[in-house]
Amino acid sequence: xxxxxxxxxxxxxxxxxxxxxxxxxxxxxxxxxxxxxxxxxxxxxxxxxxxxxxxxxxxxxxxxxxxxxxxxxxxxxxxxxxxxxxxxxxxxxxxxxxxxxxxxxxxxxxxxxxxxxxxxxxxxxxxxxxxxxxxxxxxxxxxxxxxxxxxxxxxxxxxxxxxxxxxxxxxxxxxxxxxxxxxxxxxxxxxxxxxxxxxxxxxxxxxxxxxxxxxxxxxxxxxxxxxxxxxxxxxxxxxxxxxxxxxxxxxxxxxxxxxxxxxxxxxxxxxxxxxxxxxxxxxxxxxxxxxxxxxxxxxxxxxxxxxxxx
Amino acid sequence: xxxxxxxxxxxxxxxxxxxxxxxxxxxxxxxxxxxxxxxxxxxxxxxxxxxxxxxxxxxxxxxxxxxxxxxxxxxxxxxxxxxxxxxxxxxxxxxxxxxxxxxxxxxxxxxxxxxxxxxxxxxxxxxxxxxxxxxxxxxxxxxxxxxxxxxxxxxxxxxxxxxxxxxxxxxxxxxxxxxxxxxxxxxxxxxxxxxxxxxxxxxxxxxxxxxxxxxxxxxxxxxxxxxxxxxxxxxxxxxxxxxxxxxxxxxxxxxxxxxxxxxxxxxxxxxxxxxxxxx
Numbered sequence: 001x002x003x004x005x006x007x008x009x010x011x012x013x014x015x016x017x018x019x020x021x022x023x024x025x026x027x028x029x030x031x032x033x034x035x036x037x038x039x040x041x042x043x044x045x046x047x048x049x050x051x052x053x054x055x056x057x058x059x060x061x062x063x064x065x066x067x068x069x070x071x072x073x074x075x076x077x078x079x080x081x082x083x084x085x086x087x088x089x090x091x092x093x094x095x096x097x098x099x100x101x102x103x104x105x106x107x108x109x110x111x112x113x114x115x116x117x118x119x120x121x122x123x124x125x126x127x128x129x130x131x132x133x134x135x136x137x138x139x140x141x142x143x144x145x146x147x148x149x150x151x152x153x154x155x156x157x158x159x160x161x162x163x164x165x166x167x168x169x170x171x172x173x174x175x176x177x178x179x180x181x182x183x184x185x186x187x188x189x190x191x192x193x194x195x196x197x198x199x200x201x202x203x204x205x206x207x208x209x210x211x212x213x214x215x216x217x218x219x220x221x222x223x224x225x226x227x228x229x230x231x232x233x234x235x236x237x238x239x240x241x242x243x244x245x246x247x248x249x250x251x252x253x254x255x256x257x258x259x260x261x262x263x264x265x266x267x268x269x270x271x272x273x274x275x276x277x278x279x280x281x282x283x284x285x286x287x288x289x290x291x292x293x294x295x296x297x298x299x300x301x302x303x304x305x306x307x308x309x310x
Numbered sequence: 311x312x313x314x315x316x317x318x319x320x321x322x323x324x325x326x327x328x329x330x331x332x333x334x335x336x337x338x339x340x341x342x343x344x345x346x347x348x349x350x351x352x353x354x355x356x357x358x359x360x361x362x363x364x365x366x367x368x369x370x371x372x373x374x375x376x377x378x379x380x381x382x383x384x385x386x387x388x389x390x391x392x393x394x395x396x397x398x399x400x401x402x403x404x405x406x407x408x409x410x411x412x413x414x415x416x417x418x419x420x421x422x423x424x425x426x427x428x429x430x431x432x433x434x435x436x437x438x439x440x441x442x443x444x445x446x447x448x449x450x451x452x453x454x455x456x457x458x459x460x461x462x463x464x465x466x467x468x469x470x471x472x473x474x475x476x477x478x479x480x481x482x483x484x485x486x487x488x489x490x491x492x493x494x495x496x497x498x499x500x501x502x503x504x505x506x507x508x509x510x511x512x513x514x515x516x517x518x519x520x521x522x523x524x525x526x527x528x529x530x531x532x533x534x535x536x537x538x539x540x541x542x543x544x545x546x547x548x549x550x551x552x553x554x555x556x557x558x559x560x561x562x563x564x565x566x567x568x569x570x571x572x573x574x575x576x577x578x579x580x581x582x583x584x585x586x587x588x589x
Contacts, residue, residue: 126390195427199490202383202421203497204413205444213444217431 061286068283078249079265081274088276093284098251099166099259100291103241104231106170106255111177112227118178119185119223124211134186141179148172149240157244164246167255172240177230184226188219221303228299232292238263262288336361336501336531337382337419340397344377347391351377352560355396357550359501364523364532366546366568368539370588373552374560375535376424379503382533383419384412400501417445420494420530422504426486428478428493434461435474437489441497456496463529464492465522484515491522495530502526504534508541520545539584543572551580 068074077092118137122130152172156162192215200210216223238261246258247268266284269277335358343353352374359365367375377386384405386392398405405415420441428437438457439447447453457474461467466488470481478489487507494502504523508516523532523545536542542549549571551564564571564580572584582588 193427195423195425196429198385198421199423199427199429199493200440200444201388202385202416202423203441203444203493204415204417205441206413207388209444213440214429214431218429220431 058289061282061289064279064282065286066283068280069286071283074283078251082276087274090274090276090280093260093262093265093280093287095249095251096260096262096265096284097287098253099245099248099261099264100235100288102166102253102255102259103170103173103245103261104235106166107173107177107234108227108231110170110174111181111230115178115181115227115230116185116223119182120189120211120216122182122186123189124207124215133182137179137182140175141183144239145176145237146239146242148175149243151175152240153243162256164244164258165256166245166252166259169241169245169259169261170255172244173234173237176237176240177234180230180233181223181226184229185219185223188222188226189215191222192218221306225299225303228295232295235291235295236263236288238267242267262291333360333362335359335399336401337533338397338399338402340399342378342381342394342396342398344374344381344386345393345395346389350557350559352552355550355552355562357548357562357565359531359533360548361531362527362529363547364527364534364545365548365550366542367533367535367550367552368537368542368571368583369552369560369563370554370583371537372554372558372560374554375552376505377560378552379505379533379535382501382503383416383421385421387412413445417441417497418499419501419503420497420499422487422490422494422502422507424506425510426483426490428481428486428489430477430479432478433475434470434478434481434489437478438492438496440493445497460492460496461489463495463526464488465518465525466492482515484511484518487511487515487519488522491519491526495526499530501531501533504532506535506537509537516541539586543568543584551575551577551583553579553583 073092075092075097076094078095079093080089080091082089118133122134122137149172152168152175156168156171157164162168196214196218197210200214201207205213241261241264245261245264247260247264248258249260250257252259262284266281266288269281269284272278337359339355339357339359342355344351355378357365367379369375380386381394382398382405384394386394394406399408400410400415400418403410405419429440432440435457436443438460439453442453442456447456458467461470466485469485470476470489473480478486481489487510491502491507508519511519520541523534526532527547534542534546546568549566549568550562551571552560553563555561564575564577566575571580575581575584
């Protein structure tokens with residue numbers, strides 16, 4: 001249909017104008033290149049300011065911590081209090097390692113099912129209840145962790161009369177983990193394409209079936225990553241467990257026994273007047289860092305495998 | 311060419327199309343309109359979807375084709391503010407007010423979407439039988455049979471037979487779309503709604519799906535939305551032409567056999583559109 005378009009004679013090109021435009025754009029380009037180099041240098045500087053302390057920290061951890069954890073009985077013995085005759089007899093931290101595992105296990109059992117269900121609800125519902133739950137979990141995620149400790153102390157230790165115990169500590173950690181799981185689950189579930197839900201509905205599936213059989217599996221990678229982040233955070237917390245676990249000097253998996261925890265041992269040893277106990281802190285810190293690192297690394301590897309399998 | 315075209319239009323308008331002998335209606339639309347938050351998206355849709363025929367919905371973007379299609383299996387139910395008025399009958403039962411639940415309706419009226427959307431966490435087999443599972447079928451012999459039959463009907467069985475346990479996402483786009491067709495067919499629906507099922511596919515995959523539809527209409531009634539005029543002309547028996555009105559709401563301009571719509575329409579706008587004058 002070219003006959004419908006009126007072709008206009010194009011005027012003679014104005015070479016002066018063209019040269020002028022080129023000159024201006026050359027000038028602007030040079031200025032931008034300079035500015036870009038300057039900004040990249042700033043970024044590199046900021047990166048090194050961030051990275052240097054991190055590497056120093058890791059270096060110090062390994063430098064001082066490795067000799068401690070290689071020391072016989074560090075992983076297997078209970079702690080000992082040094083005395084004037086054997087000032088270096090610190091024993092091990094088996095109780096704290098077991099305590100940390102116990103606490104995160106029970107806390108996960110409490111927090112994961114509730115957190116995932118609430119997260120799915122928040123993502124799928126538009127009710128007022130969902131909106132207020134969202135505000136509550138966002139506020140809780142930012143609350144100081146010592147509050148969870150105080151809450152667990154007054155509620156579990158005192159009101160329920162359960163006493164200083166692994167249960168009380170894992171309750172505090174569960175409350176701490178809950179908002180992290182809720183928020184990450186909601187994000188993961190929202191990320192599932194709407195077309196998948198529609199495909200399920202169009203096959204005659206009821207909405208709850210769509211949530212459980214289609215949306216949840218599709219969001220699983222994100223949900224599990226969130227859960228592991230929550231656990232990693234809980235493992236490193238001192239404040240919430242400080243007031244409630246009782247710092248037990250025994251190896252116990254029972255929920256009602258007082259237990260210890262790695263961060264708590266760091267806190268207690270660091271206060272000690274014995275130099276040998278203070279040195280031990282580095283070993284405990286190293287174990288804690290390796291724990292968290294392995295957890296988050298395995299989460300990442302698992303998630304990327306899962307993505308590739310798609 | 312223009313004069314020739316105008317002359318054509320005038321003669322067409324002068325000859326109104328006569329009513330055709332039709333088979334029984336699988337679905338009947340009576341004055342169907344869909345609105346969102348009080349704003350009408352499509353209205354005045356009255357036509358019959360005849361059994362074992364392919365009915366195409368054509369029209370430019372914004373004419374409400376997809377909106378109308380989605381009303382046929384109540385997919386607007388979950389959209390806040392959506393309202394469907396008029397009557398849509400499936401075998402004489404009003405699907406919005408009659409004695410039929412939304413889940414039952416959707417098992418009888420299946421749907422294939424614009425982009426292939428197999429369930430990514432499920433295998434080919436699990437995708438094919440997912441509808442049956444959602445509706446409580448657990449017996450393995452039934453599921454196996456349904457998987458095989460539906461994959462065969464979707465012309466996919468031969469290429470996936472040996473790898474049924476593989477994730478559906480390993481299939482090509484065209485194969486994924488045929489898996490979605492198989493998934494819908496496994497429910498043995500009476501009507502299959504297809505929303506631009508080939509718009510995300512290459513020409514060869516498109517051709518395969520078009521061939522499939524001609525085969526499928528022997529056992530299922532097909533309603534298809536398409537932007538592709540040639541596709542509508544090639545595969546459909548009946549055709550509804552929709553157009554956006556002055557208030558930006560889509561409306562039905564003309565419904566007839568595809569042959570009439572493309573060669574001998576009553577409304578000049580229909581001819582303009584099928585000849586590619588606009589849209």
